[in-house]
Amino acid sequence: MKIRDEDRELARRAKAAFDRSTEDLSGEVRSRLTQARYAALEELEANRGFSFGRQWMPAGGLALAAVLAAFLWLSRPAPSEGPISAIEDLELVLAEESLDMFEELEFYSWLGDQPELKPDGVDTDIG
Amino acid sequence: MMERSTVPDGFLPLPPGGAPMALGEEKALDQSKELDSFLAGVEKRAFRIAQIAMRDTEAALDIVQEAMLQLVRRYSDKPPAEWPPLFYRILQNRIRDWQRKNTVRSRVMAWWAGGVRREDEADLIGDAPDPRNVDPGHEAMMDEAMDALAAGVRALPARQQEAFMLRTFEGLDVAATAKAMRCSQGSVKTHYSRAVHTLREKLGAHWGAEE
Numbered sequence A: 001m002k003i004r005d006e007d008r009e010l011a012r013r014a015k016a017a018f019d020r021s022t023e024d025l026s027g028e029v030r031s032r033l034t035q036a037r038y039a040a041l042e043e044l045e046a047n048r049g050f051s052f053g054r055q056w057m058p059a060g061g062l063a064l065a066a067v068l069a070a071f072l073w074l075s076r077p078a079p080s081e082g083p084i085s086a087i088e089d090l091e092l093v094l095a096e097e098s099l100d101m102f103e104e105l106e107f108y109s110w111l112g113d114q115p116e117l118k119p120d121g122v123d124t125d126i127g
Numbered sequence B: 001m002m003e004r005s006t007v008p009d010g011f012l013p014l015p016p017g018g019a020p021m022a023l024g025e026e027k028a029l030d031q032s033k034e035l036d037s038f039l040a041g042v043e044k045r046a047f048r049i050a051q052i053a054m055r056d057t058e059a060a061l062d063i064v065q066e067a068m069l070q071l072v073r074r075y076s077d078k079p080p081a082e083w084p085p086l087f088y089r090i091l092q093n094r095i096r097d098w099q100r101k102n103t104v105r106s107r108v109m110a111w112w113a114g115g116v117r118r119e120d121e122a123d124l125i126g127d128a129p130d131p132r133n134v135d136p137g138h139e140a141m142m143d144e145a146m147d148a149l150a151a152g153v154r155a156l157p158a159r160q161q162e163a164f165m166l167r168t169f170e171g172l173d174v175a176a177t178a179k180a181m182r183c184s185q186g187s188v189k190t191h192y193s194r195a196v197h198t199l200r201e202k203l204g205a206h207w208g209a210e211e
Helices: A002-023 A027-074 A081-094 A096-103 A105-113 B023-054 B057-075 B080-114 B144-154 B158-169 B174-181 B185-203
Strands: none
Touching (some): A002 B023, A002 B158, A002 B185, A027 B023, B023 B144, B057 B080, B080 B158, B144 B158, B158 B174, B174 B185
16 A cells, blocks of 8 residues: 555654664763663662562571570579479468368377377387 | 582582672573663663653653663563563653653743633643753754654654654564553554654655655
C-alpha cells in the first residue's frame, strides 16, 4: 500500500534524524549521562552489600543469642547453702505429719517406755 | 598422573595474579556489566526522548538519572531482555509526571499573573510553552530536520507521542512498546499509526529527504 510505504519511509527518516541527533550530544551532556549511569551502578553495589548483610542477619542473630545465653549461664552466681538449707528446715518444720507428732508427743513417750516393744535381745537393764 | 585442582569447590579458577572469585561474586559482576552495557546503550536515546518531550536539558538529564536508579533498585534482578520496556515505562511515567506538574505550575503562574480567566477565554499563557523550560542551547543542538520533527512529535497527543518515540526512536517492537506503555498491542498499533500519519501530513512528503 502506498500510504503505508510513505509512513514507513517517514519513520525511517525520523529514526535517521534522531540517531544523528544522539551522536551530536555535547561533551558535558555525555559526561553527565555517564555520571548518572555510574551512580545507578553504585546503588546496585550498595544494595548488594545490604542484601548480603540481610541474608546473614538471622544466623548472626542466633549466634549472638547463643553467646549471650552462654555468658549469662556461666556468669550466674554460685548457689549458696545457707538460704536453701533454711528453706529445707522450714519445710520440715511445717510438714503436717510433724505437727501431728508434736500433738501426740505424750503418746509416743509412753510407747517408747513399753518393754514388749523394745528390740529383741537387747538388754536394756545391763549396767 | 592427573593434576589435582587447587581451586576449592564453589570458586572459579584463579586468574593470573588474582584471588579466587566465588561464583556468586562472578554472577554479580556479570549483572553489573550487563546493566552497565544496557544503560550505556540507552542513555543517549533516553536523554533525547526526554529532551524532545520536555524541552528542558537539565530536567531531561535528571529524569534519565532517576529512571536509571529506579531500574537498578527495582528491576536489576529481572532478565536483561525485560529491561528495555521497564526502563522506558519508568522514563515515560517520569516525563508524564513532570509535564503534569509543569502544566499545574504554568496555570498557577498564569492565575497569579492575571487573575482567573473566564471559561470561554483562551488560556494564552497557560497553553503556551513555559519559557523557563525552553533551553536556549536546545534548538542549536538539533539540526533543522530534527527540530521540525521534535516540534511535530511534541504536538501529538501524549499516547501517540510515546508510541511513536518508543517504536521509532528506541526501536522497541510492538510487544515491548505495549509493555512499556501498559496497554494492549492493538492500542500501540493504533497510536503509532495515527502518529506517523499526522507527522507525515505535518512535515510533508519531502521532510528528511537527503539532498
